[in-house]
Amino acid sequence: MPTITIGxxxxxxxxxxxxxxxxxxxxxxxxxxxxVVAIRVNNELFSLTRNIDxxxxxxxxxxxxxxxxxxxxxxxCLVLAAAARKxxxxxxxxxxxxxxxxxxxxxxxxGNSHSIDLAALENEMRSIVSSDHPIxxxxxxxxxALTMFAxxxxxxxxxxxxxxxxPRILVNTLDGYSDLYFQxxxxxxxxxxxxxxxxxxxxxxxxxxxxxxxxRLSEFEDIPQLFAILSQSKKWGKMIGVSSVGQLNELVEQRxxxxxxxxxxxxxNKKIAEIADRISERKSVKVVLIAGPSSSGKTTTSKKxxxxxxxxxxxxxxxxxxxxxxGKDNTPLDEDGKPDFECLEAxxxxxxxxxxxxxxxGKDVELPTFDFKTNARRYSGxxxxxxxxxxxxxxxxxxxxxxxxxxxxPEFKFKIYLSALTQLNLDDHNxxxxxxxxxxxxxxxxxxxxxxxxxxxxxxxxxxxxxxRLHIFPFQDKADVMFNTALDYELSALKVYAxxxxxxxxxxxxxxxxxxxxxMFLNNFSPIPSSYVPGQSIIREFIGDSxxxx
Numbered sequence: 001m002p003t004i005t006i007g008x009x010x011x012x013x014x015x016x017x018x019x020x021x022x023x024x025x026x027x028x029x030x031x032x033x034x035x036v037v038a039i040r041v042n043n044e045l046f047s048l049t050r051n052i053d054x055x056x057x058x059x060x061x062x063x064x065x066x067x068x069x070x071x072x073x074x075x076x077c078l079v080l081a082a083a084a085r086k087x088x089x090x091x092x093x094x095x096x097x098x099x100x101x102x103x104x105x106x107x108x109x110x111g112n113s114h115s116i117d118l119a120a121l122e123n124e125m126r127s128i129v130s131s132d133h134p135i136x137x138x139x140x141x142x143x144x145a146l147t148m149f150a151x152x153x154x155x156x157x158x159x160x161x162x163x164x165x166x167p168r169i170l171v172n173t174l175d176g177y178s179d180l181y182f183q184x185x186x187x188x189x190x191x192x193x194x195x196x197x198x199x200x201x202x203x204x205x206x207x208x209x210x211x212x213x214x215x216r217l218s219e220f221e222d223i224p225q226l227f228a229i230l231s232q233s234k235k236w237g238k239m240i241g242v243s244s245v246g247q248l249n250e251l252v253e254q255r256x257x258x259x260x261x262x263x264x265x266x267x268x269n270k271k272i273a274e275i276a277d278r279i280s281e282r283k284s285v286k287v288v289l290i291a292g293p294s295s296s297g298k299t300t301t302s303k304k305x306x307x308x309x310x311x312x313x314x315x316x317x318x319x320x321x322x323x324x325x326x327g328k329d330n331t332p333l334d335e336d337g338k339p340d341f342e343c344l345e346a347x348x349x350x351x352x353x354x355x356x357x358x359x360x361x362g363k364d365v366e367l368p369t370f371d372f373k374t375n376a377r378r379y380s381g382x383x384x385x386x387x388x389x390x391x392x393x394x395x396x397x398x399x400x401x402x403x404x405x406x407x408x409x410p411e412f413k414f415k416i417y418l419s420a421l422t423q424l425n426l427d428d429h430n431x432x433x434x435x436x437x438x439x440x441x442x443x444x445x446x447x448x449x450x451x452x453x454x455x456x457x458x459x460x461x462x463x464x465x466x467x468x469r470l471h472i473f474p475f476q477d478k479a480d481v482m483f484n485t486a487l488d489y490e491l492s493a494l495k496v497y498a499x500x501x502x503x504x505x506x507x508x509x510x511x512x513x514x515x516x517x518x519x520m521f522l523n524n525f526s527p528i529p530s531s532y533v534p535g536q537s538i539i540r541e542f543i544g545d546s547x548x549x550x
Contacts, residue, residue: 007057019051023187025058034062034214035191037071038184043512047071047137047184063191066462067513069211075135075186076195077103080206081429082177083124085152088116092153095431096203097230097421101210101218103431104230106203118204122197128175132190136173145169148178157427159246160524163253179429182520201227225482226421233423233484236267242488244425245432245524252526257489261532264487268538272301275416275481276308279391284411286360287392291399291475292418293468295441297485297538298395301418303548304536306393314391317384321396321404323370324352327377334463342467344398353407359386360412397467400475417479420486426524435465436521437486443518444497445542454501458511490539492528497543 004018008028016024022039026048029036038061039046045067046052061068077095084093088107091114096104107116140148142161148171149158157180161169171178172185186192194215198205210218237243242251242260251257279285288305292298306316324347325331334340351368358365364383371378386392398404400415420437439461446452476482499522505515533539540546 004053005055006052009059019053021051022046022048022058025052026060029060032060032062034064034068036060037063037068037186037191040513042507043510044507044516045071045184045513048187049135049137050184063214064211066211069209069214071184071186072192072214073103073208074181074183075189076192076206076208077429078135078172078174078179078181078185079125079128079189079192080105080121081179082174083121083128085177087121087124088114090114093428095425095429096234097423097431098433099200099205099223099227099230100207100221102198102205102207102220104200104203104205104227116204118197118199125195125197129189129192131175132188133175134188135185137170137185138173139168139170142167142169145171145180149180152178154428156244156246156425157429159244159250160427163246163249163526180427182426182430182524183517201231223477225479226476229482229484230421230423233421233486237423237488243423244427246427248424248489248492249526252492252528257492257528258532261487261489261528261534264489265534265537268485268487269304271483272304273308273311275483276305276312278481279309279414280312280314282414285391285414286386286412287356287394287405287408288414288416289399289405290393290395290416290418291397291401291472291479292485293397293438293472294464295438295445295542296418296420297441297541298418299550300536300538300541300546300548301416301483301485302393302395304538305416309391309393313389315387315389316391316393317386319367319392319394321347321352321394321398322372323368323377324348325370325372327370327375329375340467342397342464342471344401344403344471347398347404349404349406353405356392356405357407359384359392360408362386397472400478401471402478415479415481417476417482418485419476419482421484422486422488422491424488426521432491434486436518437491440491440494440498440518440522441542443501444494447501448497448542448544453504454498454515455505455509455511458505458514461514485538487537487539489528489532491522492525493530493533493539494542495522495525496527496530498522 002018003015005013005015007013026036040059040061041052042056063072081093091107091109094106094108145161172181194209196207198207207217209216242248251260290298290302302318309316326346326348328339331339331341331346332343355365364385366379366383368377368379421434422432422437425431443454443457446457502515502519505512530543535547
């Protein structure tokens with residue numbers, strides 16, 4: 001009998017028969033405080049039922065980790081899909097965007113509208129969970145997969161498979177219902193006891209626990225402005241016939257994607273022009289504050305908004321919060337004892353407010369720049385004065401926090417929140433996370449302009465997201481306007497740059513699991529040449545050759 005050697009987190013090793021599954025290795029992990037939902041095998045995420053047939057180092061993945069909670073959420077989506085198919089086989093279940101700790105869904109039909117009994121749907125889900133149904137994974141042929149999803153009223157999944165060249169497709173089966181997911185699921189359904197269905201908009205929310213507290217739901221917080229933007233984007237996508245990756249790929253295949261690129265760019269420019277109009281309507285505005293999470297396109301949006309304001313007769317002056325950093329030696333430390341460059345206290349807030357008030361008072365002001373190479377603030381000797389047509393544009397992660405500008409009267413401020421909220425789905429039941437859109441952007445930008453490989457960017461992403469949760473997301477509902485910087489073709493363009501970077505991450509690196517997941521994700525997109533990306537596009541901020549200077 002062939003054997004393999006398995007290394008465990010406590011540095012012990014065992015020789016076991018090959019193949020072996022994660023379920024069979026669970027007794028060797030010792031006492032764990034949380035349930036194990038998956039397993040890392042040489043830094044690759046495996047389901048507990050997948051065979052391990054090479055010598056490997058393994059570690060358990062619990063439900064209070066990001067990877068573990070995503071395994072649970074994907075499986076919960078499968079449970080919902082199976083329940084919906086049983087109760088409403090004539091309707092099409094469509095996943096939408098995330099909202100808080102939940103996903104927005106609709107059940108749609110080609111004909112008359114149908115009333116949905118959410119209580120019955122939730123009860124059916126709980127019946128599946130309480131029965132602890134096993135989840136099987138199996139390969140089917142390309143032809144069988146096409147037939148399966150054509151017959152199950154999942155046209156976007158059918159499109160996605162049709163455009164692949166894989167001879168076999170991995171499908172997941174739960175109680176006779178089969179579906180397509182791109183990452184590991186739970187071995188069975190019994191663990192998924194904490195969830196709820198909640199009516200919302202024209203559909204409902206599937207709510208689940210936050211990662212940090214997997215045993216309870218958080219209080220629901222509605223952000224109407226965010227939901228409105230997402231809904232508008234979805235309706236626009238349906239109107240033009242591009243609401244899934246399969247439909248986008250069809251445009252690439254038919255050589256019609258260049259027109260789509262131009263349409264999406266035109267729409268985004270129109271939205272920026274509308275924001276400039278709103279600013280102009282408020283005669284008291286003296287400073288536009290632009291905030292958003294990492295790689296949301298703050299810098300390019302600032303420059304494009306500046307152009308639109310010039311059209312209206314303004315003289316914009318761009319100010320970057322980076323120039324008000326206190327410096328590494330004066331930056332507070334985070335919980336790990338490292339400099340917390342994301343916190344508000346890393347900025348010289350008193351100096352910023354002094355400069356702003358002096359400018360508003362009509363004084364000649366010398367503005368600083370910060371040299372990150374020397375870790376020092378510099379002054380050029382050049383002074384700036386505002387006139388009656390001047391308007392400041394201040395971009396940075398703390399822009400919506402009034403503690404940044406306590407000396408500036410509220411009527412002087414116009415606040416804009418940015419995020420990259422793509423309306424595309426991979427297929428009927430697989431959404432595209434906003435954070436994935438931004439992470440791919442950042443991986444490409446860091447490699448192009450900062451000399452950092454994908455592993456480095458992935459390795460710091462958790463810290464970046466922690467800073468966003470603390471310093472950006474709590475203030476998004478304070479914005480006067482929210483702006484969606486996602487361009488629905490962008491992942492097809494970024495793919496060309498991102499894939500070689502992700503392939504450079506090796507199995508012996510901790511970041512390999514995430515790099516592999518992103519590669520599998522991007523594999524669904526047909527590539528679009530960078531020559532199709534306009535010179536003033538937000539995407540140029542990440543891939544280079546922009547008409548703007550940064």
